[in-house]
Amino acid sequence: MYDFGIKNPTSIDDVKAALGDAEDGQFLAGGQTLIPVLKQRLAMPSDLISLSRVDGLSGITAGGDSISIKAMTRHAEVAANADIKSAIPALAKLAGGIGDPHVRNRGTIGGSVANNDPAADYPAAVLGLGATVITNEREIDADNFFTGMFDTALNEGELITEISFPIPEAVGYIKFPNPATRYALVGVMVAKFGNTVRVAVTGAGPCVFRVPEMEQALTASFSPDSIKDGLVPADDLNNDIHASREYRAHLIGVLARRAVAEANG
Amino acid sequence: MPAITVRVNGLEVTKEVGARTLLSTFIREQLKLTGTHVGCDTSQCGACVVTLDGKTVKSCAVFAWEADGADIGTIEGLADGDKMHPMQEAFREHHGLQCGFCTPGMVMTAVSLVENNPDIDEDGIRHGLEGNICRCTGYQNIIDAVKTGAKAMRG
DSSP states (O other): OOOOEEEOOSSHHHHHHHHHHSSSEEEESSOTTHHHHHHTTSOOOSEEEEOTTOTTOOOEEEOSSEEEEETTOBHHHHHHOHHHHHHOHHHHHHHHTSSOHHHHHHOBHHHHHHHTOTTOSHHHHHHHTTOEEEESSOEEEHHHHEEETTEESOOTTOOEEEEEEEOOSEEEEEEEEOTTTOOEEEEEEEEEETTEEEEEEESSSSSOEEOHHHHHHHHHOOSGGGOOTTSSOSTTSOOSSSOOHHHHHHHHHHHHHHHHHHHTO | OOEEEEEETTEEEEEEOOTTOBHHHIIIIISOOTTSOOSOSSSOSOTTEEEETTEEEEGGGSBGGGGTTOEEEOGGGTSBTTBOOHHHHHHHHTTOOSSOSSHHHHHHHHHHHHHHOTTOOHHHHHHHTTTOOOSSSOSHHHHHHHHHHHHHHHO
């Protein structure tokens, strides 16, 4: 990898100062994507600004109608958290299915969401549950956060500090993992809030997306049978050696039905 | 170059490390603990797994300076003198290796799995080893070894 400088800020104010001092600074969260990317010389930051020692960036807080997860909280902590397991079980399951145990001990929710990998799991949870992404500057609705492949609404230097997930009435997440990487070939989250249903799909397209046709059908009747095949056209889906776009389109329907069944217990 | 202080297998050590020095490189080349293997260097194979403050990590996907102040455990820290750790003994007994290159990461992961869940079942073992790749055995003897090692660790 190319050489870089190191900054180890301990407060959000120091993070901003460190970024301002750097010619082309890059945040380092858990590093499970960034470090391999640096090794491949696909990125050349002047400085890495490590977030590991910033006070108050890690932890999980359960409220009455939402659960807040700080940005540097590791996947393994989300997977094992008793409040999340009981209030949003699909979110704990999703975190426990990312990568492998070693990745889950390092990788963070903030890093994953900011990176917005098209096959990452967390974007499906953030969009599917209609979470709020809280940064050092503002609050961003999930519907406005994911703007394209590896692209988000975050401004240059804007830092995710926490993500707040509303507690749904029922929720399910099913993914078809790539057997080598455990990334989602396709992953579908279905969440029900009273008369509102949200369906978010990751892995299938260039960026996580909702499926309004499924949401309408599930609002009318929250049952696996409500989801017909062919609701998502294959045209704009990912097509690679792992799966054709037609196969991914088919999987969306299959996994959505299973996610509804999971939500219904 | 930053100086870092870490405890490795219980012994405190202070060294200067480069910004780009990976924890795996630090362990192998600066501490000369070559039991930790680097199989892929792309953070996929798990041969380089060590414990960082008690949790397993791929040491090729962590910078050495990120570990400043931490407790690190490597495969060299498992045996008690000439007496192998029960998990190492189980790998020997079940021939849970062929070339042996992945074994340090397998054993470190297996010990951690059992410490976190002493009653781990076969399904848990298989899922728990998802981050550790073996190109020789076909895994069956590794699973058998971990089952036996878990039983021995339970006492």
